[in-house]
Amino acid sequence: MSSSMKITLKVWRQAEKNARGRLMTYSVPDVSPDMSFLEMLDMVNNTLVRKGEDAIAFDHDCREGICGTCSLYINGRAHGPLKGVATCQLHMRSFSDGDTIVVEPWRASPFPVIKDLVVDRSSFDRIMQAGGYVSVRTGGVPDANAIPIPKAVADEAFDAAACIGCGACVAACKNSSAMLFVSAKVSQLALLPQGNAERRQRAERMVAQMDAEGFGSCSNTYACEAECPKEISVSNIARLNREFIRAKVL
Amino acid sequence: MSQTTSLVKSSIGQKLLMALTGLFLCTFLLEHLIGNLLLFINDGGVIYDAYGEFLSGNIVIRTVEIGLFLGFLAHIAYGTTLWLRNKRKRPTPYEQNNPSANSTLASRIAFVSGSIVFIFLVIHLKTFFTPLRFDATHPSAYRLVTDAFQSPWYVGFYLFALFLLGYHLRHGFQSAFQTLGWLQSRYKKLIMFFGFIFWFIIPLGYAIIPIYFLWSHMTGGY
Numbered sequence: 001m002s003s004s005m006k007i008t009l010k011v012w013r014q015a016e017k018n019a020r021g022r023l024m025t026y027s028v029p030d031v032s033p034d035m036s037f038l039e040m041l042d043m044v045n046n047t048l049v050r051k052g053e054d055a056i057a058f059d060h061d062c063r064e065g066i067c068g069t070c071s072l073y074i075n076g077r078a079h080g081p082l083k084g085v086a087t088c089q090l091h092m093r094s095f096s097d098g099d100t101i102v103v104e105p106w107r108a109s110p111f112p113v114i115k116d117l118v119v120d121r122s123s124f125d126r127i128m129q130a131g132g133y134v135s136v137r138t139g140g141v142p143d144a145n146a147i148p149i150p151k152a153v154a155d156e157a158f159d160a161a162a163c164i165g166c167g168a169c170v171a172a173c174k175n176s177s178a179m180l181f182v183s184a185k186v187s188q189l190a191l192l193p194q195g196n197a198e199r200r201q202r203a204e205r206m207v208a209q210m211d212a213e214g215f216g217s218c219s220n221t222y223a224c225e226a227e228c229p230k231e232i233s234v235s236n237i238a239r240l241n242r243e244f245i246r247a248k249v250l
Numbered sequence: 251m252s253q254t255t256s257l258v259k260s261s262i263g264q265k266l267l268m269a270l271t272g273l274f275l276c277t278f279l280l281e282h283l284i285g286n287l288l289l290f291i292n293d294g295g296v297i298y299d300a301y302g303e304f305l306s307g308n309i310v311i312r313t314v315e316i317g318l319f320l321g322f323l324a325h326i327a328y329g330t331t332l333w334l335r336n337k338r339k340r341p342t343p344y345e346q347n348n349p350s351a352n353s354t355l356a357s358r359i360a361f362v363s364g365s366i367v368f369i370f371l372v373i374h375l376k377t378f379f380t381p382l383r384f385d386a387t388h389p390s391a392y393r394l395v396t397d398a399f400q401s402p403w404y405v406g407f408y409l410f411a412l413f414l415l416g417y418h419l420r421h422g423f424q425s426a427f428q429t430l431g432w433l434q435s436r437y438k439k440l441i442m443f444f445g446f447i448f449w450f451i452i453p454l455g456y457a458i459i460p461i462y463f464l465w466s467h468m469t470g471g472y
């Protein structure tokens with residue numbers, strides 16, 4: 001497919017954290033359907049730089065859906081229109097010639113905008129620092145079957161561990177709740193023997209940090225699961241609720 | 251970092267309170283419906299009035315009633331606080347947002363459906379509870395019901411409120427079990443089944459009452 005598309009972009013531009021931002025309109029000719037969404041933004045930026053204008057700031061790193069750095073609220077959806085896909089894996093063939101595409105940063109008070117489309121997600125890092133780890137060295141990789149773990153449990157832990165910490169769950173949630181992220185991080189450790197020992201403190205501390213960072217409280221709309229690029233299941237949220245209640249009550 | 255919060259101050263603890271009070275209110279819905287089915291006994295309200303007398307005279311019922319009021323109060327107070335706090339978490343709204351692509355309307359407007367149910371409750375209590383409990387004349391409960399449901403407007407409002415109650419519970423019932431951490435288990439089908447009874451069958455059961463009495467009135471019964 002070589003037919004090129006013409007796209008109208010409406011992008012949130014904001015000079016710095018405390019500046020007022022607004023949507024700016026850019027007309028983008030010659031978009032190839034084979035370009036990724038971020039390559040399309042690269043192309044726009046090249047044009048802007050050549051004109052001596054400020055490039056659009058946006059986050060990206062691996063561009064293969066594994067690092068969790070990319071973000072973007074595209075046409076009212078976190079990571080754009082596709083299911084189970086991060087923005088870096090979204091291609092322009094998902095849009096049509098003549099489309100207007102609105103691009104905004106994640107919106108949540110614990111994710112303040114730094115510039116344009118880049119938000120500060122260090123609140124997630126602080127939640128991880130509060131308990132998202134195993135605090136002793138558990139050694140190298142054990143021999144296969146040295147620690148028997150049922151396949152179903154291993155699969156569940158692995159599915160939870162697929163969370164890349166992108167923050168789309170918060171961005172899509174009407175309450176700006178971080179429960180899907182925190183529950184994935186609590187689950188991946190609580191399900192396995194190495195993480196089991198500290199499950200109590202982990203749930204308590206990570207939830208306390210989550211609340212302290214100012215994330216909203218979950219009202220089970222399940223928007224997070226629907227928009228998560230790694231399709232993390234809300235069954236992890238049920239598990240986090242159990243872990244937390246158990247830690248507090250029992 | 252050894253910071254923790256107490257259960258009642260934590261976001262999960264507050265949701266737990268919403269879930270427990272919500273499910274407590276559900277048990278009341280069931281009891282209240284069963285009691286009111288006595289209206290359909292064709293005896294001119296003798297048994298129904300006796301049931302009403304029993305309710306207002308019984309010390310156990312009076313105690314449970316206080317629990318019920320507190321339950322409503324806590325549910326509404328926490329629901330409103332959480333809703334207000336959650337709204338403040340996104341000071342800059344999205345210019346374009348498409349929430350219907352990822353969540354149900356029932357889940358997003360639980361506060362609105364609950365609030366209209368609350369308005370309904372106030373009117374409902376004023377029509378039935380206050381005269382039955384506080385009027386020195388001891389009116390007949392059966393008469394109060396048949397009189398109230400002669401007005402198509404009043405009945406219309408009831409049906410609207412019951413629809414919203416069902417809508418509230420369509421989200422709320424399963425949501426409470428998710429909050430408790432029990433939804434995503436082998437009991438999910440059972441929970442969804444009970445949920446169906448609570449969000450569909452019970453509101454429908456209530457709806458039959460005003461419809462029946464309005465119908466009887468219009469066809470010349472009362």
Ligand code: HEM
Binds near residue numbers: 270423
């Ligand atoms: C008979 C009346 C009612 C029943 C049986 C009921 C039941 C429930 C249940 C089971 C939940 C789910 C709890 C959870 O998500 O963990 C809930 C949530 C909620 N209720 Fe009610 N409720 C009633 C009336 C009200 C009223 C009068 C209000 C007034 C504001 C209200 C506001 C809310 C709110 C804000 C939520 C949280 C919804 C969410 O998760 O986003 N409810 N209710």
Ligand code: SF4
Binds near residue numbers: 164169184229230
């Ligand atoms: S749960 Fe999903 S949406 Fe949330 S941070 Fe992890 S990968 Fe991103």
Ligand code: FES
Binds near residue numbers: 064068069089
């Ligand atoms: S850039 Fe790494 S996940 Fe998108």
